[in-house]
Amino acid sequence: MAFLFKRNPKTPGELVRALNDQLAKLDYKDATHDPSSFRKYQEEAARHLKHVKVSIYGDDEMEIQPDQVQHILHELLSTNTLFLLTVNLAKLDFDSRKDVAKIYSVLLRRNGSGSLKIISNFPPPVVDYLLYSQPNILTCLIRGPENPEIGLTAGQILRDCIKFETINKFVLYSPEFWNYFKYVQNPTFEIACDAMSTLNDVLTAHKKLVAEFLANNYEVFMTNINNLIKSNNYVTKRQSVKLLNDLVSDKANSLFLNKYFSDTKNLKYTMTLLTEKSKNLQLEGFHLLKFFIANPKRTQKVNDTLIKNKSNFLEFFKTFDTASFHDSNLNEERDYIVKEIENLPDKATC
Template sequence: MSFSFFKPKPKTPPEVAKSIKESLMALDIQTIVDVRALEKALEEVEKNFVTMRCMLCGDGESEPNMDQVSQLVEEVCKEDVIDLLIHKLPSLGWEARKHLVHCWSILLKQKVDSKYCCVEYIEQHFELLDFLVVCYDNKEIALTCGLMLRECIKFPTLARYILESASFVLFFKFVELPNFDIASDAFSTVKDLLTKHEKVVSEFLTAHYDEFFDLYEKLLSSTNYVTRRQSLKLLSEFLLEAPNSHIMRRYILEVRYLKVMMTLLRDSSKNIQISAFHIFKVFVANPNKPREIKIILSKNREKLLELLNNLSPGKGSEDEQFEEEKELIMKEIEGVSV
């Protein structure tokens, strides 16, 4: 005998969106004060997230119905569910957050009539991105927010907003947090911001050159080894990109940044020394070195030559090329005249 008629009728996309909205709105102050009510409300949220995940991803037995997926995406925007998904994050349990992260990238990437509905929604509510950034200060949800932010950063308009927002400055604090996992996650987000969209990054660095590099210099001078190493490696990645060549030309004219690289050349870590060399060599090889740069190189000639003479990347395929570059740079330093 079949009991299939006892199975509840599957919810439609509008019903799923409405259920999610109602369960999230139930996580109000009154609910949170009442432990039992909170537990029940959180269970309802989790159940609705599972339903959303099945509709977006399929249930393991059948593929998702793309018409339903598109309709659900439209509904979560129309009903302001996107706003609630973000603002209610601090109240969600671990399982609910896990389901949300899985759904988040699908919601953002899903097109409806050639439009990214959820991305457009966030473009009209940019404060949601600020909220996600600030949540790095909440260790319970920091990693969830990081994952959601990096999905947002895949879209140039959202990445541009974060770079140019007041909240971007907070990342320079977050990457130095004592919690290693959160600090590393924050750095991953910064890396995506500075490498995913070359044109956006180039325009940002051009418009905010002084403010950005003032902050970045502090990372390069950090007492934390991981921060110094990651920051230096990332600097090479975005500064040596072709679209940022004008930024590099400006950077290598400044004595303060030459001094930073010279300090890093003396770092106790060989990895940092090698990374610093690859930026330092651009200062030295510049055919249009300012007089101030030449003075610094001339005054420190002997120390620099001794330091570079002892610098080696170790055995490997890049060893020969490194030695050739080092020899050229040492000759250039020897020939510097003020």
């Protein structure tokens, strides 16, 4: 890749500005109506973008130079080229979109000196830029699944961004966040799976932040997650139940857990999972049920519901084959839960 620089010697500033110029041309009315002109600008943008990527990412022939990386970072932000790259993702070719994702990945891992850093509470300049100078970039990335051409790239970039708690908070409290419960039902399998990966990361990456969010948004969250659990799509249903299990298994979400396990509607949804034909869905339902039963602070309504369905539970466990999952702990959990169910009164409190 080094030959590119020999043919096109440019300072970091000139290189970024050249890329910026080509990105701007992609928006020209004449270009959008003239395929040949559009293709020309697209190819030029791809060429300059490749130069930028190699400058900060390196390759087999060229080692990165920290001073140059810092200069390019400054230029990408000060000239709003990063903004143009993001909002024009759909106008870039496939390889260029991958290059944009790589550029984001590198920049998010570098601090002000241009050296690699471990993510900590000190945000690099690009994080501040995304949050305070160009928050529209994050909004654009959040809406990525709406465009099949850029959905996967936008998802990859967004998941890199939310490794930082401040960006994760921005995403969680953005009105567009709730659209992910629709995106995961996208008819295009790859887009739906990628959206679910993003939803999982947003809700599990930063425990304290998520715990507060779930406690404050319990009703709307449960409405959305339960709609997914009722989906006719097996993959959507299973991934949603697994996410819910991960959340209720985390002690950090204590306020959310108290609300969840006090709600008989959630117990009824759990009981419905036990009737699924899929053994995997039954297993996810079992993991939820064991929390309801083992909860020492069960509400009276939940307790009454468990008692009313005592015989149904015992009938289910007669055919629930834990051995097929090859998990010794699962056998112990099953035996414990069955014993707890057997110890329930035969009649609920009037």
